[in-house]
Amino acid sequence: MVRTAVSAAAATACLALATPAWASSTIQINPDHKDETAGGFSTQDCADPRFAGRPADHDGWHFVLPGGKAAGDFETLTLAFETGTGKVTVTVPDADDAYPDALYSAGNRLIHAYLFTPAGWTLLDGSAVITGTAAKFNLSHTCGGTAPSQSPSPTPSPTVSESPQPSESPSESTSPSGSASPSESASVSPSPSESTSASPSTPATASPSPGTGGGGGEGGLPLTGVATTSIALGGLALIGGGALLMLRRRRDNVTFTS
Numbered sequence: 001m002v003r004t005a006v007s008a009a010a011a012t013a014c015l016a017l018a019t020p021a022w023a024s025s026t027i028q029i030n031p032d033h034k035d036e037t038a039g040g041f042s043t044q045d046c047a048d049p050r051f052a053g054r055p056a057d058h059d060g061w062h063f064v065l066p067g068g069k070a071a072g073d074f075e076t077l078t079l080a081f082e083t084g085t086g087k088v089t090v091t092v093p094d095a096d097d098a099y100p101d102a103l104y105s106a107g108n109r110l111i112h113a114y115l116f117t118p119a120g121w122t123l124l125d126g127s128a129v130i131t132g133t134a135a136k137f138n139l140s141h142t143c144g145g146t147a148p149s150q151s152p153s154p155t156p157s158p159t160v161s162e163s164p165q166p167s168e169s170p171s172e173s174t175s176p177s178g179s180a181s182p183s184e185s186a187s188v189s190p191s192p193s194e195s196t197s198a199s200p201s202t203p204a205t206a207s208p209s210p211g212t213g214g215g216g217g218e219g220g221l222p223l224t225g226v227a228t229t230s231i232a233l234g235g236l237a238l239i240g241g242g243a244l245l246m247l248r249r250r251r252d253n254v255t256f257t258s
Helices: 002-022 157-162 165-188 190-206 208-213 225-253
Strands: 025-028 058-064 074-082 087-092 101-105 110-118 122-130 138-143
Touching (some): 058 074, 058 122, 074 110, 087 110
Antiparallel strands (some): 025 122, 058 138, 074 087, 074 122, 101 110
C-alpha cells in the first residue's frame, strides 16, 4: 500500500511539472520592432552563418524567443510585410512558399527563426505560437540586401518618346505662309485703284484749261459746277437784254396820230 501511494504521488508530481510544457500560447512581436526594414534596422549582422546562403537581392531576418525554459519553443511565426506593391503574410516554417526560412535550436530549444525576403520589404507586424509562455519575441538582427536595379533598364524605352516627329507638324505652319501670299495679293490690289484715282486727278487739274480756252471742243471732259452756273447766268442776261431790246423797238415803231 505504501509503495502504491508513493508511486501515485510521484506520477501526479510529474504530470503537474510537465503540464506547462504541453500548453501553447500566442505572443506578439516586440512593438519597437514593427515598421522596420532589414536595411534600416539598428542591428546588422551579415556575418551570421545562417545568412550564408542568402541571395544578394534578399533581406535576412533573425528572430529570437526570450524568456528561458518557461517560454518553451517556437512552433510557428506569422509575419506581415509591406512589399511596396501590397501586403504579404509569411509563415515560418513553410517549405511551400517562395521565402526560405527555418527554425534553429539553442540549448535543445527552438528559439531562433530565420527568414529571407526580397530586399526592401517592411516588417509591419508579427505573432508567434510557442509551447510555453512569454511576453513577446524580438527581431534580433538583420542583413539588408540590395534591390535589383531592373527599373533603370525600362527607362531607355522612354527614348521612344523621341516621337517629337509630331513636331514636324510645324511644317504645316508653313501653310499659313502660303495664306500670307493672298494677303500680299490683296495688298497689291489697292495699287491699281490708286492709279485709277490718280487719272481723274489729272483732268481735274486740266479742267481750268477749258475755262481759259473757252467752250472747248473736248466735249468729253466734264464741266465743273462753277462754269455751268456762269454760262446759265450769262444766257439769262442775254435773253433778258434781248427782250428789253425788242420791247424798246416796238415802242419806237409806235406812232401817235392826232
